[in-house]
Amino acid sequence: MADLSLQGVHKRYGAVQVLHRVDLDIRDGEFLVLVGPSGCGKSTLLRCIAGLEEVSGGSLSIGGRDVTRVPPRDRDVAMVFQSYALYPHMTVRQNMAFALTLKKRPQAEIDAAVQEAARMLDLGALLDRFPKELSGGQRQRVAMGRAIVRRPQVFLFDEPLSNLDARLRAQLRVELKRLHAELGTTMIYVTHDQVEAMTLADRIAVLNGGHLQQVGSPAELYDDPANRFVAGFIGSPSMSFLEGRDPQAVVGVRPHDVELLPAASGGAAGAGTPGALPARIDVVETMGFESYVHLDLAGEALVARVEGAPPSPGPAAVRLRREYRFDRGTGARIR
Ligand SMILES: Nc1ncnc2c1ncn2[C@@H]1O[C@H](COP(=O)(O)OP(=O)(O)OP(=O)(O)O)[C@@H](O)[C@H]1O
Numbered sequence: 001m002a003d004l005s006l007q008g009v010h011k012r013y014g015a016v017q018v019l020h021r022v023d024l025d026i027r028d029g030e031f032l033v034l035v036g037p038s039g040c041g042k043s044t045l046l047r048c049i050a051g052l053e054e055v056s057g058g059s060l061s062i063g064g065r066d067v068t069r070v071p072p073r074d075r076d077v078a079m080v081f082q083s084y085a086l087y088p089h090m091t092v093r094q095n096m097a098f099a100l101t102l103k104k105r106p107q108a109e110i111d112a113a114v115q116e117a118a119r120m121l122d123l124g125a126l127l128d129r130f131p132k133e134l135s136g137g138q139r140q141r142v143a144m145g146r147a148i149v150r151r152p153q154v155f156l157f158d159e160p161l162s163n164l165d166a167r168l169r170a171q172l173r174v175e176l177k178r179l180h181a182e183l184g185t186t187m188i189y190v191t192h193d194q195v196e197a198m199t200l201a202d203r204i205a206v207l208n209g210g211h212l213q214q215v216g217s218p219a220e221l222y223d224d225p226a227n228r229f230v231a232g233f234i235g236s237p238s239m240s241f242l243e244g245r246d247p248q249a250v251v252g253v254r255p256h257d258v259e260l261l262p263a264a265s266g267g268a269a270g271a272g273t274p275g276a277l278p279a280r281i282d283v284v285e286t287m288g289f290e291s292y293v294h295l296d297l298a299g300e301a302l303v304a305r306v307e308g309a310p311p312s313p314g315p316a317a318v319r320l321r322r323e324y325r326f327d328r329g330t331g332a333r334i335r
């Protein structure tokens, strides 16, 4: 177990700067989730931490030890990729044992480590199978098992669940959380998945175009985003942005902060309610116990999240319970 510190880490491929001065401190035992759009540098950052890529500048320490120039095998980190990359000619047991076999650890120690990882990941019955005899979810568990037996100081996960179907993802997400609680090891986890990010993370780090945007707990990022990018990236359905409501700023509204007012009988919908704004319901997406209501508010798109019976398209009125304001140029939050 160890804390991890990145100081002014940047990374260039030729003329292209992929990471810009990333400063990030990750606490011992923390589960940090790294999110951002495709191509923003998430995998590159993980690979720099693992030592698979050399940084172009800045420094990196693990457990207080400067590892900037230390080769990957001596950094004591284990990485799990999206593609499981299991050895096809080896059984589950041999795949999991591989790192320790390479290190020529005593057989009894290897057996014990594999048994323990198999117990945690519920792979005990599959130890003598080959990868081709496993489901996708089982293969991903073996890939995690291979990392666990090494007992590294830090785990790095690069979208490990993205090849799996939704149900299996949800199941493995819970297992991963349990695993983290049991091992207590520092974990850095890259994902595109909002739900994964929100449910797994102690803190989320949001990256955009190689720039770190904000680091905070899921609740902090959701309630108190530092800028328009973070506000739009975190939360599903996304925050709506209204350009025409405030001359000084772009206004952001979360779907659950949009109150749909009952259409008043014999008059304009919502008439008489303070703060009521006329709108039109265009499309209603029914999700089960709630609906996402797509509205037109003075020519701009606004999404409301409504519980109970779904409303019908047509004239309506809304009240905005909470508005966020962002600088039109920089996107910075105006408080
Ligand atoms: N070896 C390389 N040479 C040149 N450019 C590279 C190299 N590897 C990555 N890049 C570029 O660096 C940027 C960041 O790539 P990276 O793989 O880190 O993105 P990512 O955030 O992991 O994206 P995704 O979500 O699609 O996996 C991309 O624009 C990519 O094209």
Ligand SMILES: [Mg+2]
Pocket (backbone or CB within 6 Å): 042, 043, 044, 158
């Ligand atoms: Mg990637």
